[in-house]
Amino acid sequence: MxxxxxxxxxxxxxxxxxxxxxxxxxxxxxxxxxxxxxxxxxxxxxxxxxxxxxxxxxxxxxxxxxxxxxxxxxxxxxxxxxxxxxxxxxxxxxxxxxxxxxxxxxxxxxxxxxxxxxxxxxxxxxxxxxxxxxxxxxxxxxxxxxxxxxxxxxxxxxxxxxxxxxxxxxxxxxxxxxxxxxxxxxxxxxxxxxxxxxxxxxxxxxxxxxxHPHRRSQENQLAERINRAIAEGSSVILPTPTLGLGQELLMLLRSHHHFTGRDLDIWVDGTVAIGCDAYLELLPNLPSSVQNFARHQPLFWDERIRPRVRRIEPKQRPEIGNSCIILTDFTADLRQYCQPNTGSWLTLLPEKTNIKINDEYSLLCPVETYLLAxxxxxxxxxxxxxxxxxxxxxxxxxxxxxxxxxxxxxxxxxxxxxxxxxxxxxxxxPIGETFIQPAAPETNYEGELTELGTVVTITLPDAITADPRWRQFADTGLIEARWQGEELVLRALSQRELINQNSDRFIWSDVDCCGTCRHQRGQRCWNPASPLYNFKVTLEGYCPAFERNSDKSADL
CATH class of the missing domain: 3.60.15.10 (Ribonuclease Z/Hydroxyacylglutathione hydrolase-like)
Structure with missing residues (x-):
């Protein structure tokens, strides 16, 4: 090479x-x-x-x-x-x-x-x-x-x-x-x-x-998730970088049919707000559709037209909540917003982000991811x-x-x-010279498929575990399969998806299982009377010591 x-x-x-x-x-x-x-x-x-x-x-x-x-x-x-x-x-x-x-x-x-x-x-x-x-x-x-x-x-x-x-x-x-x-x-x-x-x-x-799905489809999926959270009485936190994604999200929230004219407060904090100010200085360089929008109403800061868009003053942070949307810095301490008596919260992170969410915060505020490429x-x-x-x-x-x-x-x-x-x-x-392309690294793995009654088993060689992505893929041991044309695509289910009670994919409210048990926290059993005490449990599991969790806002 x-x-x-x-x-x-x-x-x-x-x-x-x-x-x-x-x-x-x-x-x-x-x-x-x-x-x-x-x-x-x-x-x-x-x-x-x-x-x-x-x-x-x-x-x-x-x-x-x-x-x-x-x-x-x-x-x-x-x-x-x-x-x-x-x-x-x-x-x-x-x-x-x-x-x-x-x-x-x-x-x-x-x-x-x-x-x-x-x-x-x-x-x-x-x-x-x-x-x-x-x-x-x-x-x-x-x-x-x-x-x-x-x-x-x-x-x-x-x-x-x-x-x-x-x-x-x-x-x-x-x-x-x-x-x-x-x-x-x-x-x-x-x-x-x-x-x-x-x-x-x-x-x-x-x-x-x-x-990826079409860009408009990505936007609609995200808007629908935020809309559902607001309808359920939750507030939504969207941590973003200073430039780019935060301003895109703000324009999406201001112009999507789920939110236009809605009695809703959108708060912008930290350097994301400074980035919005910088965009306003660049208005002549933005697309003509954006310039037309700005001729009829302010691009970002607007307390007159719903949804209202406002800056957060530091003294306001502990008091904001009860069905609002907050855009803030990736680096912000998100716990300053999720204060007692401010209602329930949902944090939405972009996929493949480097932001670190500690387990303590995840228990206070459910965390999900979204794709807006x-x-x-x-x-x-x-x-x-x-x-x-x-x-x-x-x-x-x-x-x-x-x-x-x-x-x-x-x-x-x-x-x-x-x-x-x-x-x-x-x-x-070298330009115009003979060049032999080295062999590509092996990325395809041959396996076997076995049907046994009501169960299908797919067996792959252990060489697949040498890839650094395997550890994250196999973290929970659970996968989701879906058809993509004639191909079957496997996707790993992450810990975050499994512990999030409000996940689109898992609704446990009508099932007696570890997912709705009052003693399950952080995917572990904390009931001394249970044979599963102090063990990691799957959310669909069950034991005789089950006790239903009556607090719908409790985290799984």
């Missing part, structure tokens, strides 16, 4: 005559951000800087490191303002104030929301704004052009072209992209990039090969690749298992040179 470990100080990428190379400093595995150093001929371009620790970019440079020749790159191009792509930019700028940093106009205005924690320190703007769809020549033969990428206002795909007397080399970095239109952002337009004659595509693989799914990812037809595809931004799923697709293996490098692994990108 053409990927090899870089044993340099982190910025030496070899002889300029060797063509194209990519050295990732971060590829968004686990909690690391995205930061990629690309070399095209003699030019070094840093794509994004989402590193919490920028020392790898500084290490090995001569000191004092303030001359242009001592910079870690010739320039920095930023795809969008989310922290996993931008949080290291301020530290990078402080270390190398002469290093030019560029982004779209909207992104340059949103970037300061990544350093709100500077304790009153005034940070002068340092990111230069670039126009969309306008080629800009930065160095001799090096041209960059930005195309809207969906996902977040201001997010762009970056097309780099390096021209020599012999030929032109083209590399496209998608950043985070989304082909579908969302409430506040139009999706990436394939027709703008089709026919680009790419050599290299650096693309995100956040969802691996997963297939902010990135393209597997079919969308492969659709973009097939439309652009590059020689090389580099996958970043996703768990190693999900990226391995993409590099294992036969439809990609047969047509492209695929790479999924770890941080610190140099990827050499």
């Amino acid at each position: 053409s990927d090899r470990l870089s044993v340099s100080s982190g910025v030496d990428m070899g002889d300029a005559a060797s063509g194209l190379e990519c050295l990732p400093f971060g590829v968004h595995h686990d909690d690391e951000g995205v930061c990629l150093l690309v070399r095209m001929g003699p030019h070094r371009i840093l794509l994004d800087c989402g590193l919490a620790d920028t020392s790898p970019l500084v290490r090995g440079l001569k000191k004092p490191a303030r001359r242009e020749s001592s910079l870690p790159a010739d320039l920095v191009l930023v795809s969008h303002a989310h922290p996993d792509h931008a949080k290291g930019l301020l530290a990078l700028h402080k270390a190398f104030p002469l290093l030019p940093i560029y982004a779209s106009e909207v992104t340059s205005k949103l970037l300061p929301l990544n350093w709100l924690d500077q304790h009153g320190e005034q940070v002068a703007p340092f990111c230069q704004a670039l126009p969309l769809r306008s080629p800009i020549e930065f160095k001799d033969g090096l041209v960059a052009e930005l195309f809207p990428a969906g996902h977040l206002p201001g997010a762009v795909a970056i097309l780099l072209t390096y021209t020599t007397p012999e030929r032109s080399y083209r590399l496209l970095y998608t950043g985070d992209f989304f082909l579908s239109n969302s409430r506040l952002v139009e999706g990436l337009r394939l027709e703008e990039l089709r026919g680009t004659e790419l050599d290299v595509l650096i693309i995100e693989g956040s969802y691996g090969t997963s297939r 902010q990135h393209s799914d597997g079919p969308g990812t492969t659709q973009l690749i097939h439309n652009l037809r590059p020689q090389h595809v580099i996958f970043v931004h996703g768990s190693p298992a999900y990226l391995a799923d993409l590099t294992s697709l036969e439809e990609l293996q047969n047509r492209y040179h695929l790479h999924s490098p770890a941080a610190g692994t140099l990827v050499e990108l």
